[in-house]
Structures are given as C-alpha cells and as structure tokens.
Amino acid sequence: MVLNIKEVEHVAGLARLTLKPEEKKEMVARLSSILNYVDKLNELDTDKVEPLTHILPVNNVFREDKTEPGMDRELLMSSTDMKEDGQYKVPKIM
Amino acid sequence: MNLWDFPVYLLQHKLQSGEISSVEIVRAFRERISQVEGKVKAFITLDEEGALREAARVDQEGGYTGLAGIPYGLKDLICTRGMKTTCASRMLEDFIPVYDAFVVAKLRETRALLMGKTNLDEFAMGSSTEQSAFFPTRNPWALDRVPGGSSGGSAAAVSAREVPFCLGTDTGGSIRQPAAYCGVVGLKPTYGRVSRRGVVPYASSLDQVGVLAQNVRDCALVFSIIAGHDPGDTTCVNVPVPDFVSALDEGVKGIKIAYPREYFALGVDEEIKAAVMKSLKKLEELGAIVEEVSLPHSEYALPAYYLLAPAEASANLARFDGVRYGYRDLEADNVIDMFAQTRGTAFGAEVKRRIMLGTYALSSGYYDAYYLKALKVRRLISSDFDKVFASYDLIVTPTTPTPPFIIGAHVEDPITLYMNDILTVPVNMAGLPAMSIPCGLTRGLPLGMQIIAKPFAESLIMQAAYAFEQNTEYHSMKPELEV
Amino acid sequence: MGHEYETVIGLEVHVELHTKSKIFCACPNEFGAEPNTHVCPICAGFPGMLPVLNKEAVELSIKAGLALNCHIAEVCKFDRKNYFYPDLPKAYQISQFAMPICQQGYLEIDVDGAPKRIGIHRAHMEEDAGKLIHQGAITETLYTLVDLNRSGVPLLEIVSEPDMRSAEEARDYLEKLRAVLLFAGVSDCKMEEGSLRCDANVSIRPLGEKKLGTRTEIKNLNSFRSLERAIEYEVNRQKERLEDGGTIIQETLTWDEEKQVTRSLRSKEEAHDYRYFPDPDLVPIHISRDWVEALRRNLPEMPDQARERLMKEQGLPAYDAAIISLSPDYLAFFDACAARYSNAKVVSNWMMVELNRLLNLHNMNISECKINSNDFILMLNYIDNGTISGKMAKNVFEEMFATGSSPDKIIQEKGMVQISDEKALLQLVRKVLEENPEVVRDYKNGKEKALGFLVGQIMKVTKGQANPGLVNKILKETLTEE
Structure with missing residues (x-):
C-alpha cells in the first residue's frame, strides 16, 4: 500500500471529512491503487518542462471599479435556516 | 412520426410555419416522458407544468426566433434560479439557487423551455451516472446498461426522446462518452468558448458546458445560443462567434484529417476500431485527406488528469461546509466537527475519494511529485496536439474504448471505470473542442466517433460531422423503448 | 549573569x-x-x-x-x-x-x-x-x-x-x-x-x-x-x-x-x-x-520627499518635518497655513503641541478637525499684533477646535481682548505693589522670584487679559523708580 491509515486520517483531517472505520480501510486500498497507477507519470522526464497552469493564452481580464448593491439579504440567506439577526449561525469555534 | 421524435430544427420549422404551437410540443414531450421516464430515469427534477406555462406565453407572443418554444433539459449542476440544483448530491438535495447560470440566462432569453434537470454522477465525478446519490440512469438502448457519464441523464433524455436537446458539462469526457453510449451527438466546446458562470465546478481548468442533441444541425443551433463572451467569467474568451449553422454545408473536401495510432491501441475494442476506420474511409470518399499520426504522450493524459482534476475539485468542493447552503450536520457542538460531519455524511463515496486524492496531491511534501508533475505532463499533451495541428485540420478517434457496460460492472474497480475516459481526457487537458457522433452499432449498442479540432474551430468539427451525417444513417438510429 | x-x-x-x-x-x-x-x-x-x-x-x-x-x-x-x-x-x-x-x-x-x-x-x-x-x-x-x-x-x-x-x-x-x-x-x-x-x-x-x-x-x-x-x-x-x-x-x-x-x-x-x-x-x-511608468508619474509626493521639502523650503527642524510628513492630511494643513504665514516653525509648534494634544485627547484625526487654515492664521496674526496673548490664544484655539468658530467671534464673545493700555496697567501695578510691601522688599533684596509673583497677581486681577510683556516692563520700571 502506498498510503497507510494514519496518512488517510491526516488527509481526511485536512479535507474536513469524517470517515467511518470501514471507509478509511477502503480509502487506503482505493487511493493506493490510484497512486500506483499515476506513478506511470514518472516514466517521463519532465525536468525541463514548463508546468501548464492556464491553457488559454489570455491575460489581464479585469472589471472596472464600479459598485452594485449587495443582494437582498433575505433572498441571499434563504438557502439556510441557521441564521440570526441577519447573520449566519455556526457552532462555537473552539 | 410523433412530435417528440422531431429534432430541434424541424420543431423550429413547424413552429415558424404555424403548423404547431409550442404548447402542443410541450404536451407531446410530457406525454413521452410519462411513458418512458419510469424506465430511463433521466431526470432528477421535472417541471413540465412550468414549461407549459412558458410555452403558452411564447405562443401568445409569437415570433418563433432562436430556440423559442423548444423544450430542453439541463444537467443538474447548472444553476437555475428558483429550481432545485442538486448536483445529484445529498449535499445539495434541497438547494435552490437565487441565480441563473449564464447559459441558462441565454436560453431563457431565446425563450427555450426548461423541462427539467437531468441526472449525473454526483458533482460530475464519474463515467456512468451510477454515482448519482439518488438513482442510476439507464441506457435507453439497453436498460441494464449505463448511459455513461457524468452527463448520463442528459444523453439518455435526448436518446429516449424525452427532450430534443440538453446541456451537459465535460471535464474529461462527460458529454462525449455518454453521447457515444446513448447514440446521440455531443459537443464539448473549446475551453473558454462557453461561460462557466453558474455551473457548479468539478475541475475549473477543464470544465466546459456543451450540447447533447439528436444530430449535428441541432447541436449547431443550440451552440450558437450558448457560445460567446461573458464578462463574468474571465476564462470565457471574447472572440467572435461564427455562424455555425450556415457553415455546416461546406463539406470536407480538402480537409486534412489525422488519426493518432495511440487511440487505436490503448485497449480499444476491435469493433470500435473497425467502425471508426470505416468512418474515416467514408470521410476520405467525401474528399478529406486522411493520414495516420502519433500523439506520443496520450497514455499519460489519464494519470495526469486523475491528479489535476481531483486537486482542483478538493478546493472547489471545500465550500460545501454547511454554513450558507446545503446539508448541515446538526449534532456537532463545534464548528470543526460540524464541517467534517457535514461533509463526511453528505458527500458520496466517489466524491470523497476524489477530494481525498486531490487533497493528498496538493499537500505539503507531495505537491511537486504529484500536482506539479501532472501540470508538466499537461504541457506535453498539449504540445503533442499543437504539433499535429500544425499540419492537420482535424483529428478523428474513437470516443470510448468499449460500448456501454452493464450497470454495477465496475463499481468495485474505479481504475477500470476511469479507463473509459482514456480517449476523451487528453482533449480536456489541451483545452480543445471535440464532438462525438454516432458511427455504428455493435451487438445493438451504439458507438461513437470523436472529432477534435484546434481551439475555437468548432465550426470545422461540425462541418465534417455534418458531411458524415448526411452521408450515413447512424444518426437516425434510435433505441426501441417499449412503451 | x-x-x-x-x-x-x-x-x-x-x-x-x-x-x-x-x-x-x-x-x-x-x-x-x-x-x-x-x-x-x-x-x-x-x-x-x-x-x-x-x-x-x-x-x-x-x-x-x-x-x-x-x-x-x-x-x-x-x-x-x-x-x-x-x-x-x-x-x-x-x-x-x-x-x-x-x-x-x-x-x-x-x-x-x-x-x-x-x-x-x-x-x-x-x-x-x-x-x-x-x-x-x-x-x-x-x-x-x-x-x-x-x-x-x-x-x-x-x-x-x-x-x-x-x-x-x-x-x-x-x-x-x-x-x-x-x-x-x-x-x-x-x-x-x-x-x-x-x-x-x-x-x-x-x-x-x-x-x-x-x-x-x-x-x-x-x-x-x-x-x-x-x-x-x-x-x-x-x-x-x-x-x-x-x-x-x-x-x-x-x-x-x-x-x-x-x-x-x-x-x-x-x-x-x-x-x-x-x-x-x-x-x-x-x-x-x-x-x-504611467502609475509612477501619477504618484503624489511621498513622506520622505515632503520631509525634505519642509526642511529645505520651510526651514523646519528634522524632527518637526518628520512628524508633519506622517500624514497627508496633516501635511496639507501645514502647507495651507505655512503658505500664508511667515514663520513656519510657529505653525509647526502649534500643530505639534496644541493641535496634537487636542486630537489625541478626543481621539480624532486631523481630517475631522473643525479648524480651518484661515482661522488658524488669523489667530496667529492676533497674537502677533498683540490683540491676544499666547496664553489667551490657547483658550481661543480650544474654542475653535470645539466649535469651529472663527477667532474673531470667540475673542469678541468672550471679551478676550488683551489689555495693552499702559496707563491702566500702571495703575494696577501701583495697586498691587501697595498691597504687597513684603514682596517688594524681597525683590529689592535680590529675590528675582518675587517679580513672578507680582506678575501673577496682576494677571489674576485682569483674568489673564493683561499683556504680559507690558506688565513685566512696567513692573520693573516702577520698582526701580521707587
């Protein structure tokens, strides 16, 4: 296995995903097999290759500094019930 | 011929000639849906009544320009103001956007009629529509088989004649592969040709909205409406949109077509190879110059894709944290647990796998080995295409290595499933336009041929596809759904 | 260690x-x-x-x-x-x-x-x-x-x-x-x-x-x-x-x-x-x-350039110049005043002492300050021509800061005009000397401090409106005459 359960737990922590014990086991196996597969890329020498981050030869797309009023708050916040005094409500941070 | 069997351009013609009304069209499709939807299960949300009301309005206004009065379906990750947009996920099961995607606004403007939202693999992550959190969609040609994915609902709906056209999205083949599996035409435009605004992203550098329709002409008609600049998407390029429809008749005489040998290896079924080679012969007969070429890095596109797409997805799907919309875990007593339990509960298995994979590929210590490596390979793949396109106008390949498979066949084996995209993924990596058109049947199942062009040369693709279509009968084949 | x-x-x-x-x-x-x-x-x-x-x-x-x-x-x-x-x-x-x-x-x-x-x-x-x-x-x-x-x-x-x-x-x-x-x-x-x-x-x-x-x-x-x-x-x-x-x-x-x-x-x-x-x-x-380069050309004067200018063109000490060039509003106020007043250092002193004190006291920014440069210069002119004393000016300044009124109005309303009438002051001096024979004796015996007490008594009687320079002069003359 390329990955062990500890690493899976660490990555799940970074990704904020609660995984059940059986999900973790499955993840170890599945991710390991995918990582084995993608190892194929190491057949290629890419030392001198420039990474391709933007496929389009386009740059400098801007908007002018003009304002529009925010969206109606009722409407914007209609997608959740967890709110109070016009603010989103979340459990305590610590 | 039933009204629901007509392609877009004929419906348009009948509306314009006053032969039928839009209300009649919608009623016909409503009837058809009631007959076949129970078997195909292409739709997550249907709103025939809404479409009917709109149809009445269009009939009253008259002047059937553009797509006025024509019903359609939308892949359910394209946001619709006031209509649920679920992404086939428990996470967004009840999510009603307060905005339309740019392409939806365009279709509303032309007064096309939204019939409903089609099924997909959750957040477009899959190649079979089995990863929908709600139900799998079935292939209208063989109900025990997958329609492909992730735009499987859209392809199946067009194939089953539930709507005359649909919009889908394509990140690694998600329009072309289901189009091939369902025997319809699917166009994945150049990256940057169609606005992504309001389309829930899977991998932002690869995603593109496109069309699924019965034939090339319909595709061109719809594409003319959705293509074009959107100042709200900085990756949507401000270039002229040609008249795709009038270019259709220009034929393939003198057009240089390349077929890359790697696309006829890579575990591609013999029947498919044969069907595509036969199609190439046909194109040659029609005046095209057909030659073999090499795209040497083809086999590396898929592994690179399975790093880049999940990496982008891990960030794109991070916003689903339960705070402002979507599912929220109400048990957790602190915010960190709330995030993790919300996401752990409401995302499906494949989504979680890809988020994990992408997070890992970007994480400290692995970035260079995985993510950066994949970006470099992306450059090599793109350069391969550049070299071929320096001397050729089009590239033709099979769309998929196999015909549609039995539902459940690959559930336990993601890599075999991923292999389905092996012929379509390189196109997304290079940002190119491509179309899949029907090119044959094997054991009663449809096969697809992929035509690829240079950036923004969709017109040339459709021109060749149309010439092929006009001289073959594949596009008029349709599944025999028992009613 | x-x-x-x-x-x-x-x-x-x-x-x-x-x-x-x-x-x-x-x-x-x-x-x-x-x-x-x-x-x-x-x-x-x-x-x-x-x-x-x-x-x-x-x-x-x-x-x-x-x-x-x-x-x-x-x-x-x-x-x-x-x-x-x-x-x-x-x-x-x-x-x-x-x-x-x-x-x-x-x-x-x-x-x-x-x-x-x-x-x-x-x-x-x-x-x-x-x-x-x-x-x-x-x-x-x-x-x-x-x-x-x-x-x-x-x-x-x-x-x-x-x-x-x-x-x-x-x-x-x-x-x-x-x-x-x-x-x-x-x-x-x-x-x-x-x-x-x-x-x-x-x-x-x-x-x-x-x-x-x-x-x-x-x-x-x-x-x-x-x-x-x-x-x-x-x-x-x-x-x-x-x-x-x-x-x-x-x-x-x-x-x-x-x-x-x-x-x-x-x-x-x-x-x-x-x-x-x-x-x-x-x-x-x-x-x-x-x-x-287009953006560079449009860049306004920067603090270092302003400081240099204040030292070179206005003759301010480095410390004053540095403080004044910490904020563009502050500098603008200074420049507006210094342009129409001969002694830049006086402007700088007032800004750094009185103005700063009041701004800090009220936790205010100079852009929120009600005093305009015209009134400020007017006040300085009143000090120079003897209409008000430096001490009175502080009161006037506070009032200007609080209300935004012009110094004219404040001086008039409060009857704050300085007493510079030598005859009137001489009468007052004589009265104070008569009332304090012991202090007069101390002074004559060489206690310089005694003079300050006598000045203070006169300022008290006049509620601070006596011209302090004149009082000093008349006191000394009278004491020598006696």
Whole structure:
C-alpha cells in the first residue's frame, strides 16, 4: 500500500471529512491503487518542462471599479435556516 | 412520426410555419416522458407544468426566433434560479439557487423551455451516472446498461426522446462518452468558448458546458445560443462567434484529417476500431485527406488528469461546509466537527475519494511529485496536439474504448471505470473542442466517433460531422423503448 | 549573569485597498454597514460563482509597490490558499503565493538620527475574509455569527524582511509604512477599523550570532501601542525562557490587550497545510512597464520627499518635518497655513503641541478637525499684533477646535481682548505693589522670584487679559523708580 491509515486520517483531517472505520480501510486500498497507477507519470522526464497552469493564452481580464448593491439579504440567506439577526449561525469555534 | 421524435430544427420549422404551437410540443414531450421516464430515469427534477406555462406565453407572443418554444433539459449542476440544483448530491438535495447560470440566462432569453434537470454522477465525478446519490440512469438502448457519464441523464433524455436537446458539462469526457453510449451527438466546446458562470465546478481548468442533441444541425443551433463572451467569467474568451449553422454545408473536401495510432491501441475494442476506420474511409470518399499520426504522450493524459482534476475539485468542493447552503450536520457542538460531519455524511463515496486524492496531491511534501508533475505532463499533451495541428485540420478517434457496460460492472474497480475516459481526457487537458457522433452499432449498442479540432474551430468539427451525417444513417438510429 | 541578546523583528502588515468595490465582485467596499448587506453570491461563495478581478485593486497595489521602492512583477498570478474557517466562504482564500505583484523593496526609518533601511520582502494581493461575532468569550461561547460584509475586500499583504532590532524600530517602520500608503492613496489605514492590521515575527539571538533564533508570530496587534508592548513583552519572555535554560517553541501567539501578555494560539505542529495551487478561475496579470511608468508619474509626493521639502523650503527642524510628513492630511494643513504665514516653525509648534494634544485627547484625526487654515492664521496674526496673548490664544484655539468658530467671534464673545493700555496697567501695578510691601522688599533684596509673583497677581486681577510683556516692563520700571 502506498498510503497507510494514519496518512488517510491526516488527509481526511485536512479535507474536513469524517470517515467511518470501514471507509478509511477502503480509502487506503482505493487511493493506493490510484497512486500506483499515476506513478506511470514518472516514466517521463519532465525536468525541463514548463508546468501548464492556464491553457488559454489570455491575460489581464479585469472589471472596472464600479459598485452594485449587495443582494437582498433575505433572498441571499434563504438557502439556510441557521441564521440570526441577519447573520449566519455556526457552532462555537473552539 | 410523433412530435417528440422531431429534432430541434424541424420543431423550429413547424413552429415558424404555424403548423404547431409550442404548447402542443410541450404536451407531446410530457406525454413521452410519462411513458418512458419510469424506465430511463433521466431526470432528477421535472417541471413540465412550468414549461407549459412558458410555452403558452411564447405562443401568445409569437415570433418563433432562436430556440423559442423548444423544450430542453439541463444537467443538474447548472444553476437555475428558483429550481432545485442538486448536483445529484445529498449535499445539495434541497438547494435552490437565487441565480441563473449564464447559459441558462441565454436560453431563457431565446425563450427555450426548461423541462427539467437531468441526472449525473454526483458533482460530475464519474463515467456512468451510477454515482448519482439518488438513482442510476439507464441506457435507453439497453436498460441494464449505463448511459455513461457524468452527463448520463442528459444523453439518455435526448436518446429516449424525452427532450430534443440538453446541456451537459465535460471535464474529461462527460458529454462525449455518454453521447457515444446513448447514440446521440455531443459537443464539448473549446475551453473558454462557453461561460462557466453558474455551473457548479468539478475541475475549473477543464470544465466546459456543451450540447447533447439528436444530430449535428441541432447541436449547431443550440451552440450558437450558448457560445460567446461573458464578462463574468474571465476564462470565457471574447472572440467572435461564427455562424455555425450556415457553415455546416461546406463539406470536407480538402480537409486534412489525422488519426493518432495511440487511440487505436490503448485497449480499444476491435469493433470500435473497425467502425471508426470505416468512418474515416467514408470521410476520405467525401474528399478529406486522411493520414495516420502519433500523439506520443496520450497514455499519460489519464494519470495526469486523475491528479489535476481531483486537486482542483478538493478546493472547489471545500465550500460545501454547511454554513450558507446545503446539508448541515446538526449534532456537532463545534464548528470543526460540524464541517467534517457535514461533509463526511453528505458527500458520496466517489466524491470523497476524489477530494481525498486531490487533497493528498496538493499537500505539503507531495505537491511537486504529484500536482506539479501532472501540470508538466499537461504541457506535453498539449504540445503533442499543437504539433499535429500544425499540419492537420482535424483529428478523428474513437470516443470510448468499449460500448456501454452493464450497470454495477465496475463499481468495485474505479481504475477500470476511469479507463473509459482514456480517449476523451487528453482533449480536456489541451483545452480543445471535440464532438462525438454516432458511427455504428455493435451487438445493438451504439458507438461513437470523436472529432477534435484546434481551439475555437468548432465550426470545422461540425462541418465534417455534418458531411458524415448526411452521408450515413447512424444518426437516425434510435433505441426501441417499449412503451 | 545574563547574556546580551539581539532582537530580530519582521512585520506582516495587511492593508485594505481603498477601492469602491470588492476585489472580485461589485459589492461595496465600505466599513460599518448592517451585517450581510454588502454581500452577493460571489463573495458569499455560492456554487458556480466566479471571481472577476477589480482593475483598481491591481493599480493601487502597483502604486503601493512603487511607493515602497519595490520591483513590480512583469507577470503575476493568483493562487488558492486552502483552509476551513466559517468566515472564509469558499474555504479557500484567493491570494498570491508563487508570483506576488511586488517584491524586494524597502522603507527608510530614522534610528538615532541616521536613516536605516528596512527591507520589504514582498507584497501580494488577496481577498479579506468575513467577520465572526462570538456570543461571549471565544472559549465559553455557545455559537458564533458570521457577517460576510468584509469578505472579498481587497487586501495587500506587505511582508518586511527581519530587519528591525527593537520594538521602537518596529513601531517607526509601521508608522512610516502607514504614512507612505496614506500618501500614495492606497489605503485609509485605519487600525481601529481594521483597514491596517499587523502581525509581528519576533526572535532573539545572542549578540554577534549570525543565525536567526526560533521565532514566534504575534497576531492581533491592533494599535501602535500594542505592537510596541507586545514585542517588548515577547522579547522579555524569550530572554527569560533562554536564561532559564529553556528553548523557544515556534508558535503563533495572540496579544491579550487586557492582560498585556502574549498567549499561545497554536504550535508549529498544528500549523496549516495551505495546499496552495494556481487559481484556474483567474487568468494571469501581465504588467507592462508602460503601465507601471504611467502609475509612477501619477504618484503624489511621498513622506520622505515632503520631509525634505519642509526642511529645505520651510526651514523646519528634522524632527518637526518628520512628524508633519506622517500624514497627508496633516501635511496639507501645514502647507495651507505655512503658505500664508511667515514663520513656519510657529505653525509647526502649534500643530505639534496644541493641535496634537487636542486630537489625541478626543481621539480624532486631523481630517475631522473643525479648524480651518484661515482661522488658524488669523489667530496667529492676533497674537502677533498683540490683540491676544499666547496664553489667551490657547483658550481661543480650544474654542475653535470645539466649535469651529472663527477667532474673531470667540475673542469678541468672550471679551478676550488683551489689555495693552499702559496707563491702566500702571495703575494696577501701583495697586498691587501697595498691597504687597513684603514682596517688594524681597525683590529689592535680590529675590528675582518675587517679580513672578507680582506678575501673577496682576494677571489674576485682569483674568489673564493683561499683556504680559507690558506688565513685566512696567513692573520693573516702577520698582526701580521707587
């Protein structure tokens, strides 16, 4: 296995995903097999290759500094019930 | 011929000639849906009544320009103001956007009629529509088989004649592969040709909205409406949109077509190879110059894709944290647990796998080995295409290595499933336009041929596809759904 | 016996760019609105929403870079910085990691009368997060409310080199940085509204040691005073720790304003793994040299240039010139006054003593001050022509500051005209001398102090309106005559 359960737990922590014990086991196996597969890329020498981050030869797309009023708050916040005094409500941070 | 069997351009013609009304069209499709939807299960949300009301309005206004009065379906990750947009996920099961995607606004403007939202693999992550959190969609040609994915609902709906056209999205083949599996035409435009605004992203550098329709002409008609600049998407390029429809008749005489040998290896079924080679012969007969070429890095596109797409997805799907919309875990007593339990509960298995994979590929210590490596390979793949396109106008390949498979066949084996995209993924990596058109049947199942062009040369693709279509009968084949 | 240590400080400063709209959407960039009223689906991170970059944010960043003597990048890009927090709607912040817009600049501060260069490592654009309102103390709260008005406000993060060697230098650097950004019109730099925020990286090392010590990062420094105090506290804490044979742990601290101590927020082990990668939603920015030069040409006078001018053209001492050139509003007031008054030093004195005292007392900015330069000069003229005394002028000034009235009106209403009538004063002097024969005797016996008492008595009788110079003169003459 390329990955062990500890690493899976660490990555799940970074990704904020609660995984059940059986999900973790499955993840170890599945991710390991995918990582084995993608190892194929190491057949290629890419030392001198420039990474391709933007496929389009386009740059400098801007908007002018003009304002529009925010969206109606009722409407914007209609997608959740967890709110109070016009603010989103979340459990305590610590 | 039933009204629901007509392609877009004929419906348009009948509306314009006053032969039928839009209300009649919608009623016909409503009837058809009631007959076949129970078997195909292409739709997550249907709103025939809404479409009917709109149809009445269009009939009253008259002047059937553009797509006025024509019903359609939308892949359910394209946001619709006031209509649920679920992404086939428990996470967004009840999510009603307060905005339309740019392409939806365009279709509303032309007064096309939204019939409903089609099924997909959750957040477009899959190649079979089995990863929908709600139900799998079935292939209208063989109900025990997958329609492909992730735009499987859209392809199946067009194939089953539930709507005359649909919009889908394509990140690694998600329009072309289901189009091939369902025997319809699917166009994945150049990256940057169609606005992504309001389309829930899977991998932002690869995603593109496109069309699924019965034939090339319909595709061109719809594409003319959705293509074009959107100042709200900085990756949507401000270039002229040609008249795709009038270019259709220009034929393939003198057009240089390349077929890359790697696309006829890579575990591609013999029947498919044969069907595509036969199609190439046909194109040659029609005046095209057909030659073999090499795209040497083809086999590396898929592994690179399975790093880049999940990496982008891990960030794109991070916003689903339960705070402002979507599912929220109400048990957790602190915010960190709330995030993790919300996401752990409401995302499906494949989504979680890809988020994990992408997070890992970007994480400290692995970035260079995985993510950066994949970006470099992306450059090599793109350069391969550049070299071929320096001397050729089009590239033709099979769309998929196999015909549609039995539902459940690959559930336990993601890599075999991923292999389905092996012929379509390189196109997304290079940002190119491509179309899949029907090119044959094997054991009663449809096969697809992929035509690829240079950036923004969709017109040339459709021109060749149309010439092929006009001289073959594949596009008029349709599944025999028992009613 | 304790070792001698050297303190090493670097500052990370976030300033909100002074644009009309947010960095990636058209929502207003305004402080103090009702919660979630300057919010749209883009800055609230709704699915499918895309950012479009505000050109003004780029231009202000270039201006800031030029004012900070930075190299402006030919090409820069945005990255996604991934972390989960309820005030960060997309769960990633759009920021610049690999290719920032500005690099390798510097600022000069004054250390012991000599200029010292503080290096600017880099400055990059990013979007601000929203604001959390904890119901009660953060540790005891049951739930937290989220306001996204600030989400998507454009920020420039300016990272200095670790070039500062004392809390005072850090403070001077921050003051200078603020001045430069104010002059360049990049930000309004209001620490109290959070449009200028500062984190400090602090370490110590034995004097002469080349290697840097382990650093701690102090967050939540929201005033110049807390910056200075927190650094002083932290340096002492680190010294004590090392003296006790301990080691410094690399950690993130917060400054507890109430208890005046630093407290640990998280250690390095818990540090984030931000998983930066290029944001595919935003295309690269190519900054042509023509663009940079056009912005450079439009750059207004900077604090250093202003200081030089005040010294050269107005003859101000270096100290006065430095203080006055810390804020463009302050400088504008000075310039307006000095242009129509012969003695710049008098203007500077009044501004640095009386005006500053009142501004600090009322916690006000000069732009909120009701006194205009015309009235201020008028008041100075009244002192010069003897209409009012310097002491009376202070009262007049206070009244001008409080009400914005003209000095004419105040002097008239309060009957504050100075008594300069020699005959009247002579009568008063005689009366006071008669009433205080013992003091007169003391004076004649050589007690110079006695004179001051007698002046004071006359000022008391006249309620301070007697011309003090004249009183002195008449007193001396009368005492000699007797």
